[in-house]
Amino acid sequence: MPVAPPRPKDLPLTALRAFEAAARLGGFAAAAQELGVTPGAITAHVKQLEAALDARLFDRTPRGVRLTALGQQSLPALTAAFDALAAATGDLRAAAAPRTVHIATLPAIAQLWLSPRLPALRAAAPDIRISITALETPPNLKRSPYDLSLFFSDDRQGRIAPDVIFPVCAPALAATLRSPADIAHHPCLSDATWADDWALWSSTLADPPLLPDGPVFSLYALAVEETVNGAGILIGHQALVERHLADGRLVAPFAQRVTLPRGLRLWSERPLRPGTPARFVADWLRHTPLASPPAPDTTP
Amino acid sequence: MPVAPPRPKDLPLTALRAFEAAARLGGFAAAAQELGVTPGAITAHVKQLEAALDARLFDRTPRGVRLTALGQQSLPALTAAFDALAAATGDLRAAAAPRTVHIATLPAIAQLWLSPRLPALRAAAPDIRISITALETPPNLKRSPYDLSLFFSDDRQGRIAPDVIFPVCAPALAATLRSPADIAHHPCLSDATWADDWALWSSTLADPPLLPDGPVFSLYALAVEETVNGAGILIGHQALVERHLADGRLVAPFAQRVTLPRGLRLWSERPLRPGTPARFVADWLRHTPLASPPAPDTTP
DNA sequence: TGGGGAGCCTTAATTTTCCTGACCCTAAGT
DNA sequence: ACTTAGGGTCAGGAAAATTAAGGCTCCCCA
Numbered sequence: 001m002p003v004a005p006p007r008p009k010d011l012p013l014t015a016l017r018a019f020e021a022a023a024r025l026g027g028f029a030a031a032a033q034e035l036g037v038t039p040g041a042i043t044a045h046v047k048q049l050e051a052a053l054d055a056r057l058f059d060r061t062p063r064g065v066r067l068t069a070l071g072q073q074s075l076p077a078l079t080a081a082f083d084a085l086a087a088a089t090g091d092l093r094a095a096a097a098p099r100t101v102h103i104a105t106l107p108a109i110a111q112l113w114l115s116p117r118l119p120a121l122r123a124a125a126p127d128i129r130i131s132i133t134a135l136e137t138p139p140n141l142k143r144s145p146y147d148l149s150l151f152f153s154d155d156r157q158g159r160i161a162p163d164v165i166f167p168v169c170a171p172a173l174a175a176t177l178r179s180p181a182d183i184a185h186h187p188c189l190s191d192a193t194w195a196d197d198w199a200l201w202s203s204t205l206a207d208p209p210l211l212p213d214g215p216v217f218s219l220y221a222l223a224v225e226e227t228v229n230g231a232g233i234l235i236g237h238q239a240l241v242e243r244h245l246a247d248g249r250l251v252a253p254f255a256q257r258v259t260l261p262r263g264l265r266l267w268s269e270r271p272l273r274p275g276t277p278a279r280f281v282a283d284w285l286r287h288t289p290l291a292s293p294p295a296p297d298t299t300p
Numbered sequence: 301m302p303v304a305p306p307r308p309k310d311l312p313l314t315a316l317r318a319f320e321a322a323a324r325l326g327g328f329a330a331a332a333q334e335l336g337v338t339p340g341a342i343t344a345h346v347k348q349l350e351a352a353l354d355a356r357l358f359d360r361t362p363r364g365v366r367l368t369a370l371g372q373q374s375l376p377a378l379t380a381a382f383d384a385l386a387a388a389t390g391d392l393r394a395a396a397a398p399r400t401v402h403i404a405t406l407p408a409i410a411q412l413w414l415s416p417r418l419p420a421l422r423a424a425a426p427d428i429r430i431s432i433t434a435l436e437t438p439p440n441l442k443r444s445p446y447d448l449s450l451f452f453s454d455d456r457q458g459r460i461a462p463d464v465i466f467p468v469c470a471p472a473l474a475a476t477l478r479s480p481a482d483i484a485h486h487p488c489l490s491d492a493t494w495a496d497d498w499a500l501w502s503s504t505l506a507d508p509p510l511l512p513d514g515p516v517f518s519l520y521a522l523a524v525e526e527t528v529n530g531a532g533i534l535i536g537h538q539a540l541v542e543r544h545l546a547d548g549r550l551v552a553p554f555a556q557r558v559t560l561p562r563g564l565r566l567w568s569e570r571p572l573r574p575g576t577p578a579r580f581v582a583d584w585l586r587h588t589p590l591a592s593p594p595a596p597d598t599t600p
Numbered sequence: 601t602g603g604g605g606a607g608c609c610t611t612a613a614t615t616t617t618c619c620t621g622a623c624c625c626t627a628a629g630t
Numbered sequence: 631a632c633t634t635a636g637g638g639t640c641a642g643g644a645a646a647a648t649t650a651a652g653g654c655t656c657c658c659c660a
Contacts, residue, residue: 064636
């Protein structure tokens, strides 16, 4: 019956957030990625929280962690509270920078789909600042400071375009190709995150050709650039190569095209109120086709 | 139209909490006290948040800070979110230590009112752990990890006893007192936080005596101890001296008693569900009178 | 009117805390 | 047996809090 046990300290906020993320995502590594810290930090935070509570929140197994009953019953309220906090934070940020729109997207989409559209968008809304952040994985929009998210997804909600794939190459190379079988004589460029694009496409042919190996890129935009330079044949994603097809730097030598179940998807966590900059940008991107490229400069 | 502005970082959680507290309480110093940090830390947090938002949240004036419009409009949602978070952590803490009750109270109440009751309470509920934290100021129960709060307050909700004040002294000294006028010949002990108790009491007399100065204590329990030792006359608070009156170490030499508008108040932020340890402790404290002190040990 | 004195916030330097980065460990799936 | 995937551990360095000092008003009172 001590009169002064060490004052019951408030549970540390960051440790609570680390626990909530780890519990919701089912692992420390995933939580570390969402919070942008290292797994070691999550370990320390959870341990700190468990020490403060004097209770286990996770059962440690050699291949991961599993929530204890205590952790399970506490998770929903914590998640709701952090969601509310994130929503309030989002409102605060929007109120502080009312004319800025933050977009999260894949690096490839940023360079090959979004970037060509930006000049026209900027002209259409000169007072809106567009901030683009390239991420490998779609963020948790409930928690991240982005207004719009633009990724490939199976979800049809907010789909802008289907993902259609087909081989593309430089015009000079295309001139040497007669049929899909000719692919065997050229390098097949592909992207690491879409490793089986070539297989998917060729499997739809009546007579699938032998596919030679080719360089695998971790940046799709780089693969596109190499293809423009004649390095080989790339398995193209329509949305990402349309600009190069339009201005003639790339051509599609074969008619065969494959529509994948996923598509380019633009969405936001909360409904965008009409009149807000984010709403304008979303509507504009959704409904404005890519403008024609500037005519090649033929004057000296 | 930069493609990679420094990635919009998440607003730091602790900075948000510092801002919320400062905004809600109307000052950095008050926020620092509620959060248990120094004012300098609040300054740094708010500055960090303002830098992250690239907007002012407070107008600095020489005698304090005032919320900007941006700060004002963002405050309610933030406060609600942190309240939800505090409620969730409270539930988590309760689930982790289901048989512990945390009580916040004044040091004087802890020593003079609560402590004498603890043995009987412990006997009545041996499986409940009582944790008592002595604070000079009632905590914000919505945010603090206490189940029960026990302070003097004007609020009648949850009142346990009125605050009745009257002079008390050691029996030997009392024997020399005939009327209130005799007070003038003895030191008048008082507590710094209740500095005008003497004036309040004496002003109700038909013939107010001249009040001599006396030692002012910052710990009321110490003043009581000194009075027991015959150091002078103390202005007693009924709830805090009842134990000493009951066992005869102090007596009340005069009949005149003054009931102040405030009273001893026991309350909790959220309604206590029946069957919970906190509910049991609250009911017990509310309804169980102070047990008789053990008989003086007269055997050799 | 003008000079303590008290509040309140800020700043600078020191101390403490936290995060990272590289390594180890264990178990499950080749 | 080797690889992979997930956590745990530890030393060093970055970022935070504390402490202590400083500036700026207002208030009070002579």
